[in-house]
Amino acid sequence: MTGHNPGMNVTGHTRRSVSIRDVATAAGVSYQTVSRVINDHPSVKPSTRERVLAAIDELGFRRNATALALASGRSxxxxxxxxxxxxxxxxxxxxxxxxxxxxxxxxxxxxxxxxxxxxxxxxxxxxxxxxxxxxxxxxxxxxxxxxxxxxxxxxxxxxxxxxxxxxxxxxxxxxxxDDREAAYEATRHLLSLGHETVHYVAIPSSTRRTSARTTGWRQALKEAGAPEPRPVQGRWGPAGGHAAGLKLAQDPQVTAILCGNDDLALGVIRALHETGRAVPGDVSVAGFDDAPHSAYLTPSLTTVRMxxxxxxxxxxxxxxxxxxxxxxxxxxxxxVPELVARESSGRRRPAGGRPA
Amino acid sequence: MTGHNPGMNVTGHTRRSVSIRDVATAAGVSYQTVSRVINDHPSVKPSTRERVLAAIDELGFRRNATALALASGRSxxxxxxxxxxxxxxxxxxxxxxxxxxxxxxxxxxxxxxxxxxxxxxxxxxxxxxxxxxxxxxxxxxxxxxxxxxxxxxxxxxxxxxxxxxxxxxxxxxxxxxDDREAAYEATRHLLSLGHETVHYVAIPSSTRRTSARTTGWRQALKEAGAPEPRPVQGRWGPAGGHAAGLKLAQDPQVTAILCGNDDLALGVIRALHETGRAVPGDVSVAGFDDAPHSAYLTPSLTTVRMxxxxxxxxxxxxxxxxxxxxxxxxxxxxxVPELVARESSGRRRPAGGRPA
DNA sequence: CTGAAAGCGCTTACAG
DNA sequence: CTGAAAGCGCTTACAG
CATH class of the missing domain: 3.40.50.2300 (Response regulator)
Structure with a gap:
């Protein structure tokens, strides 16, 4: 075949698609009938439907979704x-x-x-x-x-x-x-293990103001009468957790850390490892989300499943x-979030001594 | 306001959007001129353009993308x-x-x-x-x-x-x-550390036949004259790696494992940990992809960045x-993939002895 | 059960 | 520089 193909569009690679009119011509009906067939309208004579369906199949008709949306208003x-x-x-x-x-x-x-x-x-x-x-x-x-x-x-x-x-x-x-509730539960879990307080590494928040997770964490501390450390602002991702972890690792008082998500927690644990602090031996760490890999980390991560x-x-x-x-x-x-306690959180070690 | 709003559509919550005709009426021009303005057509008198733009702004006109697509053919x-x-x-x-x-x-x-x-x-x-x-x-x-x-x-x-x-x-x-090349490089890396051979945990492949990664791995083994163990078929995700890892851990001959992706590698490492085999002390592990958390695992993961x-x-x-x-x-x-050597791969330990 | 008309909101020639 | 016509591929009443 040579010559210009009138079925080519501007970009020259797509043949103009076959329309309901083409199908109608091929089936020897009006295009409204084709419309009825493709819309499963009940009032179409079976034999007519057959012919239309055959034409659709033969011509490779595909209904144009754009035209459908424009004409019907539903998209x-x-x-x-x-x-x-x-x-x-x-x-x-x-x-x-x-x-x-x-x-x-x-x-x-x-x-x-x-x-x-x-x-x-x-x-x-x-x-x-x-x-x-x-x-x-x-x-x-x-x-x-x-x-x-x-x-x-x-x-x-x-x-x-x-x-x-x-x-x-x-x-x-x-x-x-319910992020507030989730953070509340996670914080209570850590406190229940004997930690005097729980530090918090926050994810970038939805607002300038306090996030729901921060609120839940704070509420749990308040109820327990625990001191409220300043939250560490984390960036997204493990790198943010790592940076925050290095900061927290400098303070020997820190024995429990709640993280805004599992990626942050993973970075925090790495930072603690690098600075020689054992998890959960020296520091307990918990995350948020229960990402697929969190159960397979070493230590496996205590987190809140969402x-x-x-x-x-x-x-x-x-x-x-x-x-x-x-x-x-x-x-x-x-x-409703669900607390999943794993290896990364444990009882606070008695002050002063390392176990034998 | 009471009574039926003719601007409501079937679902009763969306007012019929303002069209170029509405804008044209408001601006005192034909709707073709409105079309020219919204398409940045050059031949429109500045003052006309101003009026149209003002009407667009006032009426909150948004061009209907569906109609645009249907009329123009570009989507x-x-x-x-x-x-x-x-x-x-x-x-x-x-x-x-x-x-x-x-x-x-x-x-x-x-x-x-x-x-x-x-x-x-x-x-x-x-x-x-x-x-x-x-x-x-x-x-x-x-x-x-x-x-x-x-x-x-x-x-x-x-x-x-x-x-x-x-x-x-x-x-x-x-x-x-170039997955073949990537697997080839990773396998060579592990072999260069003294391992006699490299086991492979495969991701679900694109075909029944051998995947590109498998081919690259096999090629490196062949070139080195290393024995070719049967690949372990892994499922997606860390759980699949964990299952494969438990299997490989039973064989004390296994000292190096290449995994189809980082998630699999993470699961394998966990399984080795659970069975008391140190990484990389006893077994070296490498993954694929360099996922964001892979650098922050302990041990950090040797992988191929894609x-x-x-x-x-x-x-x-x-x-x-x-x-x-x-x-x-x-x-x-x-x-082109790039090998990133980290902590999870190391020299093969001399046979028989554990270091002091 | 089926056909002819009008229209969805735009664009693309075609006029002037 | 601007307007009137035709049409994109469908659907939705309206006829019969």
Whole structure:
């Protein structure tokens, strides 16, 4: 074959897709009938349906989702706005959303909020809003919190938030994990092992103000009458934990450390190891999240398990309820964390002496 | 306000968005002129542009991306088809794609291939094809390989493949990491430390046949004249490594283990620890990927660093070149892995004796 | 059960 | 520099 192919589009590599009109011609019916067939409309004569289906198959017809969305107004799509897609918690929430979305034949898009800069956030929110469908914003950090607040009022949106008190999204639906309770439990666990107090290495918080985890930790200390050390501000990732750990290792008084997540805890443990302090012999360490590898570290990590994928599924279910009249809108779901005690936390060693 | 709001859509919560016609009316121009303004067309009188911009601002106009896509035929969207979104390598590739896509104002969608079942794969591919735009398929595993093969011929697609020899995508563009070379280097590293041979714990492979990593490992053994033990088939994740490690720990001859990824290596190390074998004292262990925490484990993990985000960026660049005539289509890029020797690998201890 | 019309919100020529 | 027409590929009433 030579010559210009009228089926090529501008970029010259994609043949114009076959439309319902092409199918209609091939099947000898009107294109409305084709529409009925692909929409499983009941009132189509079986023999007609057969012919149309055969034509669809032969021509390799695929319904154009863009045209469907434009004509019908329904888009069956959700865009997830998040500051990160790789950290365990974020990635797991995204996974949960995707699972639930796939089960309902929703397409899922992602938009990453690279900075908390107002203009950058606004740009990302606009891009996400441009994509038709609903929005889920993971508002665990400053970019996410700002994005949730910046979502236009007329857009269906669900927030995944750190704490439900005065959620930044106003009266919009949200899902959350009870981080305050989780930190409270973890701190009580460490105190119950005889430690005089518990130090805290914080993850970058959702706000300037105190995070839910910090609040829970503080509450447990207060109730126990334990002194409240200054929280160490950690960065994301093991490197941040390592830096914080080196700092804490200088203080021989430190015997228990709660970390904002498992990656931080892993870095802290490494720092303690490097400075010759045994875990849990000299210092007990606990994390947050129960990442897949945490059970296989040496020492295995005491942590608080969070059901992030379940949280993601809930977020989608909520959005789905908002988008489709049929699906009921559930109340704001909460994921209840579960303490998992492992090797990295142990009884405080009697002051002064090393065991034989 | 009471009564029915004609601006509400079926679901009753979203006001019909303002269109270019609304803007045109408000600005006292035709809607074509509005189209010119939002497309930065040069031939618009400055004063007209001002008025239109003002109307856009006042009415809160947002251009409907669906209509844009349908009318123009360009969609500026990419869908990533992958078996997984959370494992380090996959998540990092996705991150790289997203970064590059965002820089070009492309929307990114994800579709997860939950099983290698033909029908399930076909369904996911169809869904991805329905979303307009290009496709990137991560073909590191059976579902991905099958998906890449099932992509309709008329769709712009880039494959992220394990090995470039007879890629499953035929003559389609692809990107790859040189896994064979990576495994070769890692194996040579372990052999150079005096180990008689190197055992291998494999990740689930892309095919029934031998993976590139297995090939590289085997090649290094052969060149060195080392005996070739049977590879241990691992599952994904630390649990798989742990199971494999327990098995290998039973054989006192085992002094060096190469693992298909860092998570597997972490599990193997844990298993060796549990069975009283020191790393690297008794057994050297190396992984693949250089995950963020690998440098902070104790012992820190010898591994092969792979530039997955760079690979993702390359994949997008390639697709971008295919989609837009202006962007040049680069040749199949390869990411060159880099060996990172850390604490988990060491010289083989002289046979028979434990050091004092 | 099936067909002809109008329209979703835009863009792309075509006029002037 | 700006406007009127046609059309992207579908769906949704409206006819019959």
């Amino acid at each position: 069956r799509a959700v865009t997830v706005l998040t500051a990160n897609t790789t950290h365990y918690g974020y990635a797991s929430i995204l996974q949960g959303i995707e699972e639930a979305a796939r089960a309902e034949s929703y397409a899922v898009g992602i938009g990453v909020l690279e900075s908390a800069d107002e203009a950058a956030v606004a740009t990302e929110v606009r891009r996400a809003a441009d994509a038709s469908g609903g929005l889920i914003v993971i508002a665990y950090d400053p970019p996410g919190v700002k994005a949730l607040a910046a979502v236009p009022a007329d857009l269906p949106v669900v927030g995944v938030v750190e704490t439900p008190t005065s959620p930044p999204g106003g009266d919009r639906p949200w899902v959350w994990t 059901d992030f994928t379940g949280l993601g599924r809930s977020a989608f279910a909520l959005l789905h309820g908002v988008l489709e009249e049929s699906a009921p809108v559930a109340p704001h779901p909460v994921s | 500026r969207a990419v869908t990533v088809l992958t078996a997984n979104t959370t494992h380090y390598g996959y998540a990092s590739i996705l991150q790289g794609i997203e970064e590059a896509a965002r820089a070009e104002s492309y929307a990114v969608g994800i579709g997860v291939l939950e099983s290698a079942d033909e029908a399930a794969v076909a369904t996911e591919v169809r869904r991805a094809a329905d979303a307009s735009g290009g496709l990137i398929v991560i073909a590191y595993d059976p579902p991905g390989v099958k998906a890449l093969a099932a992509v309709p011929a008329d769709l712009p697609v880039v494959g992220v493949v394990e090995t470039p020899t007879s890629p499953p995508g035929g003559d389609r563009p692809w990107v790859w990491t 530039d997955f985000t760079g690979l993702g960026r390359s994949a997008f660049a390639l697709l971008h070149g295919v989609l837009e005539e202006s962007a040049p289509v680069a040749p199949h890029p390869v990411s």
